[in-house]
Amino acid sequence: MNKRIARLHLPVMALTAASALILSGCTSGGSGSDFATTTPTELSGTVSFWHFFSDREADVIQSVVDDFEKANPKVKVTVHPGQDDEKLRKAISTGSNVDLGLSYSTDIVGNFCSTGAFRDLGDVIKRDNVDMNQFTDTVKSYTEFDGTRCSMPVLADVYGLYYNKDLLSAAGFTEPPKTLGELETMADALTTYNADGSIKTLGFNPTMGWYENAPAHIGPAAGAEWLNADGTSAIGTDAGWPDLINWQTAYVQKIGWDKLNTFTSGLGQEFSADNAFQTGQVAMNMDGEYRTAFIDDQAPKLNYGTAPFPTADAHTDLYGGGYITGNIAGISKGSKNPELAWALMKYLTTDTAAVVKLSNGLKNVPTTHAALTSSDLEVSPQFQTFLDISESEHTTTTPPSPVGAGYQQSFQDWWNIYQTDPSGDLSTALTDIDKQINDSIELVSGP
8 A cells, every 4th residue: 555545534634615616627538429329239449548546556447457358359558647637627627638547536426517618428327237236235335426326436545443362351341332332431431641641652642643543434334414405515513413422522632732733743654664553543433444454564463352432422323333434437528539548447436356456456345236245255354344344224425515525624623623622602603614615605506
């Protein structure tokens, strides 16, 4: 694994209203030829494939592309690695030669579907009898927007709890926590202090914005909703958010914001070998399935386990679920070879052997039921947890929006500040967040 993972999944690439308006012009370069009315019996030509992977991970992608070319000897795939979402946006908007684009974020789906930057795949999916039920409903939900499916899923990231077995055992615990109340009690027992009162080892770091502590990742713990059916913000009216905010901020205050901030500032970078969970400085941590690969590489002797993230105490029925998101692929509106792009997309997203090979190489969760249960899938006990979470009926995602991750970013920016001094009326603050988000959505969507 390489620094690609640093994009997960704090919404740092939030699509602002201004950039969304720019993307509404992503139609330059012409629409290219339409899809054929029947499935081609033979494929030939050249197709341009842009993706964000680099280094070793780009080699994994290339190996699967090589398999596709071997199966279709008259097709040449021109691969453009290392193209992040911003580069992809610019390339499509300026009419550059992009046939198939692979994004690391579901957050572009709302704008790319609504503006036509990615083509509507509905007709070609129907033409080729692609069974969309091979994906869970949650995965399907983040590849479409407002009834338009303009993308397909290419692996997923799933979030859960990592715990240090040795530290838990030393404190007398035999199982990970299942509720936030249990998490706090166990974390208190696992936290140790230096003679001066500063933190030596932390049971769990509740600081919002640290590593993978994000509203999106913790929201499923209380079944918290982001958007209403009409696309407007639900943050101010959903009961789940106050439950989570009150628990998190009270826990931060109990430990002490300054004490936590001092401890956190001295910890290693998330994607370095000095990751605080990997070094044993933090006993339990929220993280994605990809962390298993980092541990294998950077801390192979670490005795650890994984579990679904604990639920809010009043939502124990949700245990087993979590947060899921992932990479998505779409065909550029300006594609000159949409048929070839579609063939490659189908291969990357629905061919079981291809999906398994990608998962084994990239250590992300497959998105088809067949790949999830394939005997060829390399699965450790720790990785299995995330496969189970991905298929749980209680697993949720952040819904597509015309402003991309902008609504998440607005909320997280506020929460990052609020945790330092949780005073003032929470209900009023969340209502203000709703207005800020809704104004942004209205600016992009129009009246």
